[in-house]
Amino acid sequence: MLPFLRLLFSALLAAAIMFSVVNLSESDDYLTQRINILNSDNTLFAGGKLNLSDKELVVNELILKEKKAELTEAHQNVSNFLPSRHFFQARPDIEKSNVFSIIKKLPKGASLHTHLTAAVSADFMIENITYKENIYGCFINGIFKLRFLGNADDDKTCDWKELKKYREEDPNFDQWLKKQMSLEVDNPLDVYPSIDVIWQRFKKIFSTAYDMVCYKPVFKEYIYQLLKELYEDNVMYTELRGTFMPLYDLNGTVYDTKEFFNVFIETVEEFKQDHPRFLGARYIHSIYRGVTPEVLKSGLDELITLKKLYPQFIAGFDFVGYEEEGRPIVEFHKVLLEASEELKFFFHAGETNWYGSTDLNLIDAVLLNSSRIGHAFALSRHPILMHLVKAKDIAIELCPISNQVLMLNEDPRTHPAISLLAKDFPVVISNDDPSAWGASGLSYDWYVAFLAMTPVDVGIEVLKKFAMDSIRYSAMNDDEKDTALEKWSLDWQIFLEDMLK
Ligand SMILES: [Zn+2]
Secondary structure, eight states: OOHHHHHHHHHHHHHHHHHHHHHHTOOSOHHHHHHHHHHHHHHHSTTTTOOOOHHHHHHHHHHHHHHHHHHHHHHHOGGGOGGGSOHHHHHHHHTTOHHHHHHHHSOOEEEEEEEGGGOSOHHHIIIIITTSTTEEEEEETTEEEEEEOSOGGGOTTSOOEEHHHHHHHOTTHHHHHHHHTOOOOSOHHHHOOSHHHHHHHHHHHHHHHHHHHHBHHHHHHHHHHHHHHHHTTTEEEEEEEEOOOOOBOTTSOBOOHHHHHHHHHHHHHHHHHHOTTOOEEEEEEEEETTSOHHHHHHHHHHHHHHHHHSTTTEEEEEEESOTTTSOOGGGGHHHHHHHTTTOOBOOEEOOSSOSSSGGGHHHHHHHTTOSEEEEOTTGGGOHHHHHHHHHTTOEEEEOHHHHHHTTSOSOGGGOTHHHHHHTTOOEEEOOBSGGGGTOOSSHHHHHHHHHHHSOTTOOHHHHHHHHHHHHHTSSOOHHHHHHHHHHHHHHHHHHHHHHHO
16 A cells, blocks of 8 residues: 555544544433543543553552642642743742652653753763863853863963963852853843844854863763763663764874764763663764755765764764754755665754744655654644654654743643644653753653643653653664663662652
8 A cells, every 4th residue: 555545544544433432432421422532532642542550550649649739739820830931940940849759750761862962961060070170261253162271372272261260260150151051041031032042042052061071081971971860860771962072182182083982882881880770872973954965975974984883872863953044954865865775864853933944844854764853843734744754653852841942832831742642643752952951861851741741630651651652762673672671661660669658
């Protein structure tokens, strides 16, 4: 059967099932039919088809009790509803929420959409990295840059000054430095009046710490800390989007890309040895979406060569950058089709509010068989694409806090991915660039999704589905996924026991 016909058939089948569900229990009793519709809706919702054990049913009562308490308070005064408040302002209160503390304890599986250079909390970087010896700072093109230097006089790119001296001159230097590395401000809606303004700022915050993190000993420490922040949030595996970072030493040696991978992989292995419950990490290579097709081609050729050297570690390819400013994916389709023989794709696509322009990247993501799609914010406007995504079993990486901070969606209760969850599309909750907004781990995004994007009566089943889908839709192979699901099940049982105490 042609894929489109198969699709149409499955859509008709779904409609027929829905119809029969309502009619099966046909009754003159209006209220019974009403309940039947609601039950059918809840069964269709993500996780609604999972069978829950006795223990899970008891824990579900506890979770729903807390969820309903927070929702009831919010119904009385919507300004109390934490997911709808700006994350910068809501975060301290989210940390006091009972639902949040349950979610923190819950084994969440995998974190599949995180950018390497925005994945370690700024506080850790300031307290543990910027107090090391040999670290300097300087403004280059209006951006404050940090760098380790053996001898600052040898580097003529800037008039470098030791951070020690900055601190002597300004007792509030650390607070100022943190602001250079983060989007956080007290009054976000005034400082960032539009999506363009926040993206201009967003692009800059990565630059401040970039050279500092490329210092080889710091890079190791950075990766270790990144995994630790996930692990402490009960995440057991991650896939990180990044670019090749040119590691260097104080004596001026700059290492090649192989060294970047060797140090990266070695650090992941060390972390696994120290934390046997942690399963590992993979790398998704990113290239800026504004390059020419020729530059993309040479970048992908290099990636394909490296993938042969690190076949397990390199999961595939994605575009990075502000989608409105980049070239449409269709301009690259020939190069990408050629590379698709050797590489899997994990495209950011449809991270937009425009209709009929930038969102059309979603068509390319689907046609190019993207394994997952980052954001897919505009997907629910394209019914045929929605069917294709479902039929091709492509998971959506949902990053609700990113979408709020980067001004795609102010209130997650109106997030378009709710309609995907309602139809049981595979969705993996992701954190995107947590350090840019003072988050770490996955719990904040899980909290927002659970409280604002799922119905009041939906509890543990959707949380379980999120966790299991994060493993199922990862780039692990089938055996690894089985092992991961087994390990996750053990952690899940421990979580249930803990909740029952
Ligand atoms: Zn992203």
